[in-house]
Amino acid sequence: MGLLEGKKGVIFGVANEKSIAWAIARILHREGMELAFTYAGEVLESRVRPLADSLGSRIILPCDVTDDSQIDSVFNTLKNEWGSLDAMVHAIAFAKKEELKGEFLNTTRDGFKLAMDVSAYSLVALVKCAVPLMEGRDGAIVTLSYYGSEKVITNYNAMGVAKAALETSVRYLAADLGPKKVRINTISAGPVKTLAAMGISGFKSILDMVESKSPLRRNITQEDVAKTALYLLSDLSSGVTGEIIHVDSGYNIMGN
Ligand code: NAD
Ligand code: IMJ
Numbered sequence: 001m002g003l004l005e006g007k008k009g010v011i012f013g014v015a016n017e018k019s020i021a022w023a024i025a026r027i028l029h030r031e032g033m034e035l036a037f038t039y040a041g042e043v044l045e046s047r048v049r050p051l052a053d054s055l056g057s058r059i060i061l062p063c064d065v066t067d068d069s070q071i072d073s074v075f076n077t078l079k080n081e082w083g084s085l086d087a088m089v090h091a092i093a094f095a096k097k098e099e100l101k102g103e104f105l106n107t108t109r110d111g112f113k114l115a116m117d118v119s120a121y122s123l124v125a126l127v128k129c130a131v132p133l134m135e136g137r138d139g140a141i142v143t144l145s146y147y148g149s150e151k152v153i154t155n156y157n158a159m160g161v162a163k164a165a166l167e168t169s170v171r172y173l174a175a176d177l178g179p180k181k182v183r184i185n186t187i188s189a190g191p192v193k194t195l196a197a198m199g200i201s202g203f204k205s206i207l208d209m210v211e212s213k214s215p216l217r218r219n220i221t222q223e224d225v226a227k228t229a230l231y232l233l234s235d236l237s238s239g240v241t242g243e244i245i246h247v248d249s250g251y252n253i254m255g256n
Contacts, residue, residue, distance in 0.1 A: 002032030003234045008082050010036045010074070012063065012126065013091030013144075016047045018194045020144060021091035023222030024229040029055045031230060033087065038063035038074055040092075065092060065122035075129035085133035087233045090126060090143040093196060094118040095159045101201060104157045115158040120165035127173055127184065134182045140233045141177075141184040143170060144225070145244065147252055149188070154202055167244055174242030183241035185232045190220040190248030215250035 009028055013021035014037055025035055036059035039048040045062065052060045059081055063070045078085055095115035099107060123143050130141065148156035149163035170186045177184055191197065191206045210219050228247045231237050246252045 002030065003230065003236070004028055004087075005032035007032070007086040008034045008036070008084065009087030009089065009233065010038070010059075010078060010085060010130070011089045011091075012038050012065070013089065014039065014048050014051060015044055015195045017051060018222070019091065020189065020192065020194060020222050020225050021089055022051060023226040024089050024091070024142075025051075025055060027223075027226040027230050028087070028089075028233065031234070036061070036078060036082075040064050065125065066117055068125065071125055071129055075133065079133060082133075084137060085130055086137060086139055088126065088130045088134075088139075088141045089229065089233075090123050090141070092118060092122055093144075093159060093162070095157070095162070097199070099158045100155050101157075102155075104160075107158045112158050112161070115162040116165060119159060119162035120169060123166060123169055124173070127177070131177060131180060131182060135180045137181070138235070138238070139182040140237070141173075141182065142229050142232045143184075143186050145186045145188045147188060147190075147246075147248065150252070153206070155200060170244070171242045178241055183232075183237070185237070185240060185242065186244040187225055187228050187232070188244050188246045188248065188252070189225045190214070190246075190251055192220060192222060192225070194222070210249060210251050213251065213254055214248065215253070218249055220247055220249055 011021050011025050035057045037052040038061050039045050061074050063074050096111050099111040145163045145167050148160035167186050173184050197203050207219050225247050
């Protein structure tokens with residue numbers, strides 16, 4: 001019997017078969033969870049629908065997280081179809097391409113706002129709607145962050161600030177959700193080649209650095225992240241909330 005038999009979860013952030021969210025979805029499905037998926041825009045619908053179908057998911061909904069009405073509509077559907085919810089995965093980040101190069105000093109007001117809205121506030125907005133469906137049933141939530149929240153990483157810029165806000169939001173949310181028996185944690189993943197890493201200048205040298213300097217001397221995979229997500233979304237982590245788990249081959253512990 002799987003670890004998540006009879007449980008229901010919603011996944012935000014699948015773009016294609018390389019997405020971290022997709023690796024998480026597969027492992028949750030393997031352990032028996034019934035899944036709903038959302039996609040951001042029509043282009044991605046054509047990618048996400050066949051993937052969701054392949055896991056037998058019936059609920060596949062549009063959700064641009066900058067639009068409150070789309071968020072409301074997702075959770076209204078989940079309430080009508082399922083009545084309750086056990087798990088949520090937030091694997092969403094966006095900043096304008098121009099903000100992800102050059103000096104952080106050149107960050108624009110609009111660029112900063114957009115990165116914060118999509119990559120940090122969206123978690124709060126989604127959690128607000130999810131909690132009424134999760135309350136009292138040992139629900140669990142996971143979001144994805146990156147080391148650029150802790151240290152300066154070339155070109156990460158406004159995204160680094162947004163990830164710092166995301167990680168702090170997880171701690172404040174954990175304090176609010178704990179009494180409702182809902183847990184929330186962050187996975188800080190090492191660099192991995194997904195759509196969100198495409199066209200990022202210097203990405204290869206970041207991968208090379210992890211391979212040569214990290215304790216495990218290798219880069220991480222989407223499956224490494226997914227296995228930690230399974231732990232955080234199952235009863236195996238029943239006493240853990242507000243935490244940040246690094247899935248980065250240990251890179252973050254090194255001082256040189
Ligand atoms: P990905 O491109 O597959 O996923 C990013 C997702 O964000 C996409 O599905 C995209 O549709 C979604 N998104 C962007 N704007 C949105 C909006 N307005 N509304 C709804 N969804 C929106 O890439 P990924 O690497 O799987 O990224 C998933 C998460 O993992 C992100 O939070 C990212 O910051 C984080 N992360 C990635 C890496 C890496 O190196 N790839 C490392 C650490 C953390
Ligand atoms: C992203 C930018 C700069 C450096 C980066 C990254 N490094 C890593 C990433 C070193 C690992 C990937 N990452 C952790 C992200 O969170 C990516 C977020 C992202 C990526 C894009 C690319 C396309 C675009 N906007 C984006 N917004 C956010 O137009």
